[in-house]
């Protein structure tokens with residue numbers, strides 16, 4: 001597969017080379033690693049394979065074994081669109097290495113970066129991002145896990161939930177309330193090794209598109225003083241800055257799933273006879289495919305713009321609005337693409353184990369995690385109001 005917007009000016013020759021190399025790799029490895037069986041073992045296999053092949057270098061900066069000087073949003077997007085097209089767990093394994101260490105890349109000390117980033121880039125350590133809690137999902141600033149100083153230590157108490165890679169991760173990037181101020185300004189980030197005393201995997205979850213997922217319990221979890229990641233009280237902004245990068249990449253993954261669904265639907269429509277012709281001869285089929293293709297290409301341009309703006313905008317460029325639009329548009333169109341593909345396949349579409357049945361299950365969580373569709377809508381809507389207020393101020 002060739003990423004949808006790869007031939008637009010948002011991308012250059014290095015991205016096209018990456019796409020070609022990954023496409024060949026992913027087709028081969030998806031066939032050899034396979035989809036079924038134990039998700040922990042499958043994810044570990046993908047991390048090892050992606051690390052050995054050098055693709056995880058796109059998840060960390062060059063100074064720590066990465067592929068480019070800074071995390072490159074466009075490379076992340078290219079990689080995720082191609083991987084998701086071939087295999088949801090391949091995309092998951094790749095993305096989590098970046099999301100789980102994104103805050104270390106953005107704000108870690110030299111010691112934190114050199115301890116974790118090279119190992120993550122080689123696929124020798126698995127990373128996770130721990131923000132959500134039983135009582136704080138969309139309203140991330142309401143989190144209640146606490147971190148308090150105790151002499152030379154930090155002590156964490158509370159729970160994190162829906163943590164991807166929970167149970168197989170070697171390190172967790174954890175956000176906890178340190179209380180410098182109420183709400184968002186009283187949260188700090190911590191690097192927590194999986195074997196930290198007082199950290200336990202309290203529960204594993206089965207979900208409709210299985211991947212390692214857990215609830216974590218912190219019970220007097222004792223960390224050294226240098227576990228603090230970034231400034232005290234700056235954890236919420238760090239989480240949001242990390243999400244600004246990875247939300248655009250979720251959009252790219254959605255595009256990969258959507259493109260696969262569209263390809264499966266088109267191929268089926270050209271093969272399946274119906275009413276004395278082919279399914280694809282029916283105008284209703286053509287309209288369904290036309291709507292999905294148009295939605296995918298529109299979302300791909302939003303995604304490319306978000307990634308390009310971040311990569312080329314210079315230090316301090318905010319892409320919150322662009323990343324939110326991209327995630328919103330791409331994940332919604334992926335749902336539509338998978339649903340139409342199932343519909344066009346008829347009974348075969350709901351047969352457990354068919355490609356479109358798998359895609360239908362795989363795209364659903366993308367509209368929820370890393371900021372639900374409703375959160376993206378409110379981010380864009382708030383930004384519209386702020387822009388209007390600015391206009392008012394200058395009139």
Ligand code: COS
Nearest residue numbers: 131137138139140141184237240241244320369370371375
């Ligand atoms: N980059 C840098 N700073 C940011 C930021 C970003 N993308 N987003 C917010 N901030 C800053 C704000 O500027 C504000 O700082 P100041 O008070 O100094 O201006 C502070 O952070 C608080 O921001 P805000 O008031 O917008 O926070 P809210 O509590 O209203 O929350 C939403 C905003 C809903 C957008 C946020 O909670 C969110 O993204 N929720 C979804 C969480 C999520 O994605 N969870 C999934 C976890 S991974 S599966």
